[in-house]
Amino acid sequence: MSSALCFRRLVSSPLKKLHLHHRNLLHPFSSSTTNTTKTTTTTNENNKPSHQQPLPPPIQVSLTESAGRGVFATRRIGVGDLIHTAKPLLSHPTYSSLYNVCYFCLKKLSNKTQTIQFCSNECKQQAKEFYSVEERVDWSAYDEHCRKQGLKYPLLVKRLACMVASGAASAECLDILQPARLSTEMILEMENEFSLLKSCLMKVDFKDEEIAFLTKQWYIGVLARIRINSFRVELAGGLYEDLFLSAVASVEAEASVGNAVYMLPSFYNHDCENVNAKLKALRDIEQGEELRICYIDASMDQSARQTILFEGFGFRCSCMRCVSGD
Ligand SMILES: C[S@@+](CC[C@H](N)C(=O)[O-])C[C@H]1O[C@@H](n2cnc3c(N)ncnc32)[C@H](O)[C@@H]1O
Known part of the structure; x- marks a missing residue:
């Protein structure tokens, strides 16, 4: 199957946030999760900026309601922001x-x-x-x-x-x-x-x-x-x-x-909508939204998508698009 990676918003659902998971998952591995553009500025006693540190990536791994672990935005991600890069294991x-x-x-x-x-x-x-x-x-x-x-x-x-x-x-x-x-x-x-x-x-x-x-x-x-x-x-x-x-x-x-x-990209769940974004947010993403990618060719019809997802990944997709019968 082929498709561009895409980040999607799901219907908002209450999250069970596991901050502990985030730390434990990211620390032991070398997946580079650099945030692109934003930096924090600390001040010294004279109130002058002392040094700048890149912020951690604006995402965390938490439990979803029905798809195991997933990746969620920890803060608002602006349109065009690079969410993270990743070094292969x-x-x-x-x-x-x-x-x-x-x-x-x-x-x-x-x-x-x-x-x-x-x-x-x-x-x-x-x-x-x-x-x-x-x-x-x-x-x-x-x-x-x-x-x-x-x-x-x-x-x-x-x-x-x-x-x-x-x-x-x-x-x-x-x-x-x-x-x-x-x-x-x-x-x-x-x-x-x-x-x-x-x-x-x-x-x-x-x-x-x-x-x-x-x-x-x-x-x-x-x-x-x-x-x-x-x-x-x-x-x-x-x-x-x-x-x-x-x-x-x-x-x-x-x-x-x-x-x-x-490592980190393995925690993105799937959604059949393809907004054609590649690691950069094509629209603003709000804090708490789950970020999903499209595992397959989103141009296939619903039955073909369901078959491939079930045979390849072992789950029945119930994203908004599948539920709507599209
Ligand atoms: C690459 S892993 C994604 C991370 C995984 N949820 C975890 O906890 O590690 C792919 C697996 O996540 C689950 N999954 C991903 N997208 C899903 C979806 N839309 N609905 C249900 N399960 C999904 C399926 O079990 C699938 O085989």
């Missing part, structure tokens, strides 16, 4: 873009070759740890299986496995995200993929403690979270933090250069 190019984009930040490369490339020394450095693990392994059996089946999420699991084995990420870093509900068929498929991944890694002499995290339960838990929380990255051209500006919530793979998982 995890990203990977698609197989078809493997040699066209930077292996770390997914930026388009001007110089295409038939090898993995990084767009800058900085990306090379940032990828150094997980890439040194990845290079030690012959992934052909795993990759062949994923290519044949047209699977994209296992690439993100493979990268996370290398990040964890190299010490660049914690094995639990996605635990806070909501997992997809899985059918028996899906679990069987994932068990099969897990065996392939493990057999690739077992051919290399890793220390036991380096791959102790790699259990069937870990693999399935990570994949179940990636399934409903990953974003499709389209034309990555800017900064790594701003990949989110080129990302759309998606369960389909076409026309993308890669996929990425972000």
